[in-house]
Structure formats: C-alpha cells, structure tokens
Amino acid sequence: MCKKVSILRADGVNQKRVLLIVGGGVAAYKVLELVRLLRKAGVAVRPILTAAGAQFVTALSLGALAEDPVRSDLFSLEGEAEMGHIELSRSADLVVVAPATADLMAKAANGLADDLASTTLLATDKPVLMAPAMNVRMWLHAATQRNLATLRGDGVAFVGPDDGAMACGEYGPGRMAEPEAIFRAVTAALENSEGPLAGRHVLVTAGPTAEPIDPVRVLTNRSSGKQGYAIAGALAALGARVTLVSGPTALATPAGVVRVDVETAREMEAACRRTLPADAAVCVAAVSDWRPDAVFPVKLKKGHAGPPAVTLVENPDILAGLAAVGPCRPTLVVGFAAETNDLEENARAKLARKGCDWIVANDVGEVGIMGGDENEVLVFDAAGFERWPRAGKAEVARRLASRIAAALATGARA
Ligand code: CTP
Numbered sequence: 001m002c003k004k005v006s007i008l009r010a011d012g013v014n015q016k017r018v019l020l021i022v023g024g025g026v027a028a029y030k031v032l033e034l035v036r037l038l039r040k041a042g043v044a045v046r047p048i049l050t051a052a053g054a055q056f057v058t059a060l061s062l063g064a065l066a067e068d069p070v071r072s073d074l075f076s077l078e079g080e081a082e083m084g085h086i087e088l089s090r091s092a093d094l095v096v097v098a099p100a101t102a103d104l105m106a107k108a109a110n111g112l113a114d115d116l117a118s119t120t121l122l123a124t125d126k127p128v129l130m131a132p133a134m135n136v137r138m139w140l141h142a143a144t145q146r147n148l149a150t151l152r153g154d155g156v157a158f159v160g161p162d163d164g165a166m167a168c169g170e171y172g173p174g175r176m177a178e179p180e181a182i183f184r185a186v187t188a189a190l191e192n193s194e195g196p197l198a199g200r201h202v203l204v205t206a207g208p209t210a211e212p213i214d215p216v217r218v219l220t221n222r223s224s225g226k227q228g229y230a231i232a233g234a235l236a237a238l239g240a241r242v243t244l245v246s247g248p249t250a251l252a253t254p255a256g257v258v259r260v261d262v263e264t265a266r267e268m269e270a271a272c273r274r275t276l277p278a279d280a281a282v283c284v285a286a287v288s289d290w291r292p293d294a295v296f297p298v299k300l301k302k303g304h305a306g307p308p309a310v311t312l313v314e315n316p317d318i319l320a321g322l323a324a325v326g327p328c329r330p331t332l333v334v335g336f337a338a339e340t341n342d343l344e345e346n347a348r349a350k351l352a353r354k355g356c357d358w359i360v361a362n363d364v365g366e367v368g369i370m371g372g373d374e375n376e377v378l379v380f381d382a383a384g385f386e387r388w389p390r391a392g393k394a395e396v397a398r399r400l401a402s403r404i405a406a407a408l409a410t411g412a413r414a
Contacts, residue, residue, distance in 0.1 A: 016190045016258075017044040019092035019126075021117045022062060024052020025099040026167040027133035027176035032057060034098060034179040035065040038186065046092060048072065050117045052101070074116040085116060089123040093258070094189050097121070099133030099176045102144050108156070109147035125255060128156045129189050131182045136172030159185035195239025196405040202240045203278040203330065204232040205285035205318060207247035209265045213310060214296035218263075221286050224371045225249035227336075228284030230397035232257045235282075238401050243275040247285055265291065265315035272318055273328075280332040280404055283319040283356075291315050323355040332407055334358045334400075340365035347380050357381060360400065379403070 018038060022031050038045050045066040049059055059070040074085060089095070097104055097117075104117065108128075113119040121128065130151070138144060139161060152158070160177030177185075191199070206228020210218040225246060232244040233254030242257045245268055253259040260275070262268045265287045272281070290312035300308050323333040333356040337347045340363065347361035359380040364370045376390040379400075388399060 015042060015044055016094075017046065017092040018186060018190075019046050019048065019088070019095045019120065019124075020066070021048045021050070021095065021097045021104070021120065022053040022057065023050050023097065023099050023101040023104045023117070023133075024055055025101050025133045025176070026056060027099040028053050028056035030176060030179050031098050032061060032065055034182050034186075035062065037179060037183040039065065039067065041183075041187065043186070043190070044068070044092075046071070046088070048088075048117050048120060050104070050115060052103070071116060074119055085119050086123050089120040090125055092126055094186065095121065095124050095126050095128045096131070096182070096186055097128065098131035098182055100130035101132075102134045102138045102141075102147075105130065105132065105144065105147045105151060109150040109154075127189060127255075129159060129185060130156055131159050131177050131185075132161045132174070133176030134161075134174050135166065135168050136170050136174040139174035140172070157185070157189060191241070195237070196409065197235060197238040197240035197401075200240045200279040200408060201275075201277065202235045202242050202404070203245065203272060203275050203281040203322075204228055204235065204242060205245045205268060205272065205281075205283045205287075206232065207249040207251075208286050209247045209268055209288045209315075210263045211265065211288050211291035211315075212263075212295045213292050214298065214300045216299050219288055219290070219292065219312075220248075221288065222370050223247070223286035225251050226371075226373065227375055227393045227397065228282075229254055230393045231282055231284060231400055234394070234397040234401035235404065237398075238405050240279075240401075243278070245271045245275065245285075247287075264288075265318065269316045269318045269321065272322060276328045276330070278330045279408055280334065281319075281322045281330045282334045282400075282404070283322065284336050285318070286338060287318055288315055317354070319356055320354045323357075325355075331411070332357050332404060334360065334404070337361040338364040338370075343378065344385070347378060347385075351380050351382075 022028055035045050046068050047062050047066045047070045049070050049072050063070040107118040108121045113122045159182050161173050162175045162177055163173050164175040165171050207225035208221045208223040210220040212218050229251045232242045236242045236257050244257050244259045260271045262271050293311045293313040319335045335354050335356040337350045337359050339346045343361055343363055347359045351359040361378045362375055375393050375396045377388050379386045
C-alpha cells in the first residue's frame, strides 16, 4: 500500500533540514522548545550558537535537544574539517534565526560576516526565516526598521515579533513569537506553500548513471543533467516539493529541491521507490541500459591474455516501473526519449512500451543538445504531439513545469 505521508518524515530521504541560528537574547530559552517541536515533527535541526546566544542557553542543552553538535566558531579547525562554513550554510532547506537580535539583523542587512552566524547568513542560498526579539525601543528604532525593510527586500521572511511585556520591564512590540508560532512558520516555509504546485510532490530523475566495471572504471554516458536539474528547479519554483534523484553531475542543487545522489541504475531505482508517493514523476535521467554482470574487485591490468571480456546485463527500467499500474503510481508519469534517428516513430513506440503518460522526445544526435544549454523537443501524449521551438533548457523546463501543473490541476494526463 502506498500511503500519503507528511513532508516531515523522520526517517527517509525526504527529511527536511533546518539550520538554526540562535542569537543572544533572553528569548533564547524559548528556542529549546522550538527545537523540541521540530525534532518531534521529524525535522533535522543543525544549531549554530552565537557568542551572545551562549550567554543565555548552553551548547549542551541546545545540542542535546537538536541531536546534532552545536557550531559556534568560524575559525574552528575541527568544525571546518567536518563541514566548512559555506557547505554548512547550504546544508539545510531553511535557515531560521531565533532570536534574531538587532545586531544579527543589522549584520545580515549589511552583509557583515565576522562570525559563523553572520558568515552563514551571507553565504547561504537557502530561504531565511527570522524571529526577531529585542527591546521595544530597539525594535522601533529607525535603524532596525531600515534593516527590516532591507531584509524583506532581500527575500527574508519574518515571524513576529509580538506585543507584550518584556524581560527588561517594558511593554510593546519586540517580544519573540512563541515557539508554536515559529514552528508553524517553519513548517509552512518548508512546505513551500505558494504556487500552482503547492502541496504536490514531484520526483525527478536526472543525469547519467555510472555502472562500475572495476574499482576505477565505469560505464556511463554524456548526460550533463542540465535539463533534469532545470526541470526540478522549475517545478520547485511553482511550489512543488521536489525530490531530485541524480546520477553524478557537476551541477548545483536548484533552490528548494531535495537532492538524493546515486551512481548506478539500481541505486536510482531504489531511491525513486523510497521517495514515493509522488503526484508526478519526471524521468529525465540517461539511465545506462546495461551494466557489467560482475564488478571486478581489483583494477583490471593489461596482461598477455589481451583485453578482458565484459559481459553486460540489462538494468531495470525505472520509468516503466514507476508507470506500472498500482497503488504507488504517480498520477502523471513523464518520460524523456533520447533519440538519434526516427524521432517520432521511436517516441510513440516508447510512450506505449513504457506505459507513461507523456514522452518528451529530443534528438540527441543534433549538435549542442546533449551537454548543451538548449533543447528542441516534441511532447507526445495519448492525444498527439506538440512541437516546441528550440529554446534554452531553463525555458523548456518552465514550459514543462507549467504543463505538469495544469495537468495535475485538472487531473488529466493528456
Ligand atoms: N529510462 C529509465 N530506466 C532505464 C532506461 C531509461 O527510467 N533503464 C527512462 C529515461 O529516464 C527516459 C526514458 O526511459 O525517461 C527513455 O530513455 P531512453 O534512453 O531514450 O530509452 P531506452 O528505454 O533506454 O530505450 P532505447 O535505448 O531502446 O531507445
């Protein structure tokens, strides 16, 4: 049975990750409750504690609740060896700053980077959510309000502050939002709740696969992964929760996309199955049709016996498996067809053979398509086909993502 699950899974590849920056304010104690709520919901929490934050909560309690070591020092050899600060800044789906002090807001608004927290905020390419907490006069000060406007303009989201009595004895706006409210804002941000694909989960495969021959050699192909990555990014931009199962590529993960790295076709198939259920699956990967039937355990050497014979066996067809009728079948299954000849005929045959709903066919024999930045495709479905003009891969991706959104909205496959 293929049950619908919450996005906030504690176990598998879909687990959401939050990088939590804890600033220095009395409200820091409330962050411990936020961490508890997030962990209970299955969200991974990686904490960064500023020097000022450490005056209010201990690294021990924060790390124990987060079940992850607390990072504090930009120049920590140990920390950098384990995970560099740039990598750290991109290791999460969302960066949360709570409490966001006047100082942290000012630094972020002005691009200062003199400690681990501010450097992370400057280096991240992930969405940022801030929960401000400060004295009412500090909050209302023109400088803080300027910084707030700048940060909003930069795309930073805010939760709170609330009105209320403060630890300093004053009353007014500046109190950090309650942990439950921050928790709701975090989960909403993680759910990516805007756009026509909001609430939808889409699986995308991309890149080549690499099938080992021996410890140093692989059987692979020229796929760059560019079209699949662009599609994953375009779907996420429309609000979908996207799991990108990718073979080896040199590409950066598109914003808002959860990427699962694999090497072989069998690993790709297993990762795809783990990520179900999905509303749609888009198989763009150039999966190696064959793999060596056995991997030589040591590097093959040139010898007097001549070149070794490598016997190939067929790999599982991931697209056909996903399209097979059953409780786990995504509503819409889209395949790609890489052809070098008889494009139309081969694409139609593939649509029938694979059991998928659409085939996006491209002529990979044409110069500049495989590995290039442009694509020229024909989109086949049960009703017929559309010819799309040659365009950048990003444009083809946007058009396909819109077509997927429209199809899911009407429940139609054609
Ligand atoms: N595909 C797959 N698993 C495979 C082979 C292909 O999921 N083992 C998917 C690709 O991701 C693509 C579609 O099937 O969406 C068609 O891939 P393509 O290489 O064009 O076709 P093949 O099935 O390999 O058939 P042939 O090589 O005979 O053209």
